[in-house]
Amino acid sequence: MKGDILIHGLGVAGATLAYLTSKLGFRVVGLDVAPYYRKACGDVVTLRSYTWELLRATGSILTFARRFEVRVGGVEVAYLNLGPVWAVVDKPKLVNTLRSMAEAEGAKIVKGKGAPEAGSDGVVVDARGPYAHNLNESVLTVRFIAKARWDDDSALIDFDPANLGLYWVFPLGDGRINMGAGFKKVEDGGLLKALTLKYYRRLTGENAQVLDVRGAPVAVEAPVKLVEDGVYKVGEAAGLVNSTSGEGNRYAIHSAIALARAISKGRGVKGYKELLQGVLDEITLSRLLLKLVEKLGPKTSTKLLESLPQEFWAYYFKGRLTRRTLLRVLRSNLNILLPTV
């Protein structure tokens, strides 16, 4: 045995970490308040070789999103056919299977609520997702699963710059959709549900046949910290969530892989940070973009969003929007800046 690892929270990040580290020969204990994971999500995971591997191993892929429509205030501004860029997953199956796979490798999974604290020996990890943070650093989000006539490969995102957030409609396969919304300026869950249902009616002319509804916070403004007071952090507990899209699943998986690697190679915090540099850059950029939209106000940021070229949206959906790619897009589309400055 290689040493002890105590993981608080067994969502995407914690369950992945528990599986990987127990497989590497560590003595792992994983603690979660919920014996069965069923947290609300848009159920989309951006494809990379490492996410693909994990999704396949857990048999959790339902369909793929290939076509993407972007709207701003209900008006279409871009439409892209990008091929299978997102896997749409059965997320409870993904997380609960990872927990079982960790147990099969010798990890001990226990039900319980804890506040992670560094001990004298062993590694302690905070993987409590948005619940590791003060809720005023999060945006409340609701998602509906509904029956609908919807293309099984089409995803829609509609930005609302006035409320600082977005509506989404994603395919779920089998004649179902996953739709929802989250706005920095709408804190009331009841209002958020009503707005989402109204949005769907406006979009399709039909009432949604709702099968399930759930809400959860997304920590879009939480500080990014990979370690604090000797406790490692992964996933949303580390602040790894994209402020402009709400994407967090890929980062949760990536951070768990990076931490497992850093621990097993004895590379500590420095190694962990190095392995996550790309993700950290993406998230810093998303925080800057959210601040920019907030600062510009709804009218100007609507104009800006409307004028962004297809190339920008391709990077956005592929999860490849970095400072470098953004500069490239801006340089070859200098006219974007003209109406706004």
Ligand SMILES: Cc1cc2nc3c(=O)[nH]c(=O)nc-3n(C[C@H](O)[C@H](O)[C@H](O)COP(=O)(O)OP(=O)(O)OC[C@H]3O[C@@H](n4cnc5c(N)ncnc54)[C@H](O)[C@@H]3O)c2cc1C
């Ligand atoms: C409505 C909604 C839609 C979203 N859509 C998408 C999407 O389509 N694509 C995407 O990439 N991301 C999406 N996200 C974000 C994504 O769900 C999260 O970023 C991701 O789940 C983070 O994984 P995690 O493991 O860090 O945290 P979580 O998955 O939240 O897991 C945290 C775990 O910690 C446990 N826990 C909490 N407190 C304690 C405690 N005190 N002690 C022990 N255990 C505790 C919880 O029970 C849970 O199992 C969405 C989020 C929401 C809310």
